[in-house]
Every structure is written in structure tokens, then in C-alpha cells.
Amino acid sequence: MIMSRKWIQALVFLMILTTVLAGCGGGSTPKENTDNASSGKEQPAEKVKLSLWHNFTGEDLRAKAMRGIIEQFQNDHENIQLEIQAIPPDGYRQRLKTVAAANELPDVFIMHPGTIAKEFSSAGVIQPLDDLLNKHADWKDGYLPNSFDDFTFDGKIYSAPMSLSPTSILYYNKKILADNGLSVPTTWEELLHAVEVLNSKNIIPIALGNKAPWLAQSSILSSLADRVTGTEWFNKAVLQDGAKFTDPEFVEALSYMQELAMVGAFQEGFNAIDTTQMEQLYAQGKAAMMIEGGWAVTNLVASASEDILANTGVAILPSIPNGKGDPNTVSGAIGVGPAMSSKVEGAKKEAAEQLVLALAGPEAQKITLEANQLISFKAELDKSKVNPLFxxxxxxVNKVGRTPVYDARLTSQATEAVNNGLQELLLGAKPEDVAKKIQDAQEQGLKE
Known part of the structure; x- marks a missing residue:
């Protein structure tokens, strides 16, 4: 009994001593944790805010898919708070140019390839993505050849393409053409004949929505002019090296463009409606054809009836008599891609890189393809998951060549001159006058 009491007392004393020692030594544990925190080991993710601008505002499958990717990113990254601005496509580029001029770009934003990307990189308002791409070799190496060309300047890559954009696809209603004894036009003469026949039946031959004046340039002139001048001439004219936009071949291309308007190929008021209204004219069966980029498929799938979709075919623009260009081509470019402001650094940059990867990485590419949008990333198409039209x-697109899109190669000044000039041209302005404005703008743009 005595031994038992002594044993109990010893045990109690030992417990008290252990508690005291633990209390004395407690100060060393937080110090060790503090050291780990300062070195970045096992440190909780820092809460960061990122501003994101995008132009996926529509109800088409692509836009919905991209918004879904952004929403999933937010759910998966509670430590990253996104401040999102969704801006309609027609006004998106101008908004970007305005904030870029003040060096107030959002942290991450969707950027177009070519001229605008080049201008932003030259101005130092965006930063390269080479480090991020090199960390993910399976992503970088998964692209088709030359996919980064229109985002690469001075040997540095500033964005990763999220899509592939043929800009000049002829969409046609098989039933309307067949009911009027017509087939899809493959020559200029056949196209003019179709316009004449359809007008006689009070059917809009080609729906056009050129309120935001980029469409006539990107979706019609880029392919049409290449049919006339050839790509080599255009490349020289862009550089002002042995060719000018006042050359006879380009004036001829503008004349072909004007002829479409003069023979009534487009509905009245085509400069007063936008691309959505244009697509509605076609989707409602009021127009036999429309000319737009590959992106229109996702819009048609979302808005057109099953009957219209089932009767829609796709083709390239007709050939031009004695043209210098390859008629088996379509104008096109790699699509938009995410870019990062040059101001993003530290923890915010790490978060921004995660967002860029989520928007354009391999998983996003697969989602984009299954949303009926072409991509420049190597991926098998499961036809069971897409609309037959896509x-x-x-x-x-995989059977034809690709030629440049004008607004991806011209200076901003010349692009504006082309866009505005085509609106005037289609209303009757002289082709020579429009060509002179484009030539002057390109000359000036290269000097700045």
C-alpha cells in the first residue's frame, strides 16, 4: 500500500514536470513554424485578387464553355478572387487599346494575335509566357506547327492560342439553293448568277452585318483580295517593300468587293446591323448564304432550328477569273489567347499563370474542340460530341490552305482605314480613293 502511494505520487510529479517542460519549450515550436513560413514551406496559399477581361459574352457553345472554365477555376482556387469584366466582341479590342495606352491593362485578358499583340509587346505592357510554357512541355509541344507565330515577337512568346479561326467561310442553305435551281457557287460567275436568281425571288442572297466594320474586311476581303493579288503581293504591301495598296491588283480586288454590293448581294442596311442580327437572318431562313468565320458554327448551333442546321453546308469563297492567288484557300489565323499585364508579379503572377494554364492548357483545348470550335492544338475530334455542321x-478546313487575315497583319492605322473604307466602298466610294487611304495609313503606321 505504501509502495502504491509512492508510485502514484511519483507518477503525478512526473506528469506535472512533463507539463511544465512542455510549457517552457512551447516557445521554440512557433519560432520554427515562423521560420518555415518565411521560407515558404507549408505556407497557406496567399489570398490574391486578379482582374480578368474576356469577350465570351454570347450564348453560343464556345462562350458558354469558356465561362464554364472560368467558373470552375474559381471553384478550384478559393485563394484567388477574380474580378471579371465580360465585354461584347464588337467593342472589345478598342477597350483594350484604350486601357493599354494608359498602361492600365487588366492582370489577365484575352488578346488577339498579330498586330495588337505586337503593339502591346513593343509598348512593354504585357509579359512573355515562355517560362510558363517551358514548365509544361506537353502543353507547349502539343500545338500544331507555327501556332505561336502571331504571338511571338523578338523571340518571346506572349500568349498561347485558344482556338484556330478561319475567317472566311461561306455558309449556304442547301434547300434554298436547290429549290431555286442553284448549287453552291464555286466561281465568281456562278456567285453573280445566284445573286440574280435569289433577288428575283425576294430572297436575301448573302446576309451581311457590318455595323462593327471589321466583318467585311476579315470575313470577305481577306480571302477575296488574296484570290486576286496572291499572298506574296500582300506580304510585300504590308512591309511596303515592292508593293503598295494603290497597286492595280488591289484596286481590282476592291472593285470585286464593291461589285457584290452593286448587284444586290447583301440586304439593305447591311452597315446598320451587327453580326448577331446577320446570323439571325440566316438562321431564320431569310438569307440563302452568309460569309463569316468558323466561329459562326457555335452561334448557329445555339440559335438555328434543326431544319436550318440540317440544310446548312460550308464552303470557301469562289475563285476569281485570272486571279494570282490560290483559290483552294481560306483566310485565317490562330485564335485569341490569354495574356498577362507586365505589372503582374509575385504571388499575383503565380495565380495569373494558373489562370492562363486553365484557359488555354490541354484540358481547355479539349473542352473548346467539343464546343464546336476549331483549335490549333493536337487533339482527336470525337464526332459524336459535336454537331455534324462542325x-x-x-x-x-483541313483540306484547304490558309492565307493571312488583313487585320492580323496590317498596322492599327491601316486596319481602321480598311474597315471604314469598306463601309464607304460598299456604298459607292471609288476603289482608288479607298486604296489611297489604306496605303497612306499603312505608310504612317510603319513610321510610328
């Missing part, structure tokens, strides 16, 4: 477009 499968037709996919097959068409």
Missing part, C-alpha cells in the same frame, strides 16, 4: 467545317 464536323463538316473541321473536314473542310
Amino acid at each position: 464536323a463538316d467545317l473541321y473536314e473542310l
